[in-house]
Amino acid sequence: MKHLLKTRLRDLYARTLFHTGLHAVVDRLMPRRLTILAGHCVAGPGSNGVLPPDMKISSGRLEEILTWLGRRYDLHTASSGWRALRAGEGRRGLVALTMDDGYRDNATAMLPLLRRLGAPATVFLETRPLDERRVNWTHKYFWIAGKLEPEPFLDRYRRTCAKKQRQGLLKVLEAMVRPGFKFDYHFKRYLKYDADPEDRDRTIDALFAELGGDERALCDELYLDWDEARELRDGGCELGCHTRGHVILSRAADDEALRAETAGAAEDMRAALGARAGAFAYPFGRRWDFDDASVEAVRAAGFDLAVTTHAGTNGPGDDPFRLKRLMIDDGAQLHLLVAEACGGFDLLRLFGVDLSE
Numbered sequence: 001m002k003h004l005l006k007t008r009l010r011d012l013y014a015r016t017l018f019h020t021g022l023h024a025v026v027d028r029l030m031p032r033r034l035t036i037l038a039g040h041c042v043a044g045p046g047s048n049g050v051l052p053p054d055m056k057i058s059s060g061r062l063e064e065i066l067t068w069l070g071r072r073y074d075l076h077t078a079s080s081g082w083r084a085l086r087a088g089e090g091r092r093g094l095v096a097l098t099m100d101d102g103y104r105d106n107a108t109a110m111l112p113l114l115r116r117l118g119a120p121a122t123v124f125l126e127t128r129p130l131d132e133r134r135v136n137w138t139h140k141y142f143w144i145a146g147k148l149e150p151e152p153f154l155d156r157y158r159r160t161c162a163k164k165q166r167q168g169l170l171k172v173l174e175a176m177v178r179p180g181f182k183f184d185y186h187f188k189r190y191l192k193y194d195a196d197p198e199d200r201d202r203t204i205d206a207l208f209a210e211l212g213g214d215e216r217a218l219c220d221e222l223y224l225d226w227d228e229a230r231e232l233r234d235g236g237c238e239l240g241c242h243t244r245g246h247v248i249l250s251r252a253a254d255d256e257a258l259r260a261e262t263a264g265a266a267e268d269m270r271a272a273l274g275a276r277a278g279a280f281a282y283p284f285g286r287r288w289d290f291d292d293a294s295v296e297a298v299r300a301a302g303f304d305l306a307v308t309t310h311a312g313t314n315g316p317g318d319d320p321f322r323l324k325r326l327m328i329d330d331g332a333q334l335h336l337l338v339a340e341a342c343g344g345f346d347l348l349r350l351f352g353v354d355l356s357e
């Protein structure tokens, strides 16, 4: 109830700022800020049909957002935006578009749009799909979920995983009988945080193979290759780093594994692109997905900044290794993005009211 009320108030406040033009007044009142948008894919049935809707934005919606924001704010990459913010250059409102993981549609669908609009973006690459044509477990999970109904999927998973892992699955099974059960949420959450990562990967691999999955073909369908990544770079995009294999850094097995996913991924990028990557994105990006050791490893790997998936704007005094971002998919609403980008929610916070997500 409280959450619903907050959502309604947020929407009402954002609509008021947006439709009355008050956003322009707030923009002039509030300190300079960088708003970083975060998406994954530009929707296209041939390139990312297997991925869930919250990872996609239509090119029409993206165009609407960039066009509107581009008229009133300076559009940047994550790195150039951060530099401009620190240097006090440009307009008061700076906006950077970022896309995570390195999907093929970023080159085939997003790049032509960016060229037409004269807008830049940062694409955060996982290097293993580009180097080895292998995908992380979540993509095989989505692929299997497209072939099997929740019950048979869970049942086959239980029968295939290690015996001692089965206990943890009880939580998912219990949740399954509750009304409004969201299989994708509960099962994926179990696989992400509760399952033993090695056993999970082995089990998902086995089910994927049993159902006739072809990892190379799935990777080719979903991910960029290095040539396409260079095309993005030559088209004005920044290429940032998103680890090798999309592991949760706070749960890296040991220091060596953490170093491989940070400094190792940075070396992969330098080897393929001949230049250092300045920006890093933490996989999954919530504050429990990375910790102080992860931040230190990213800093030690030579990056200048790192982005999270916590919502909000960034000021010049903020920690460059914990920058906030606003997630966008096809349900992204322009008035809410504008209310954030103009500093509207920061303004409310000055009065002790927190309506942000």
Ligand SMILES: [Zn+2]
Pocket: 100, 101, 242, 246, 283, 284
């Ligand atoms: Zn990611």
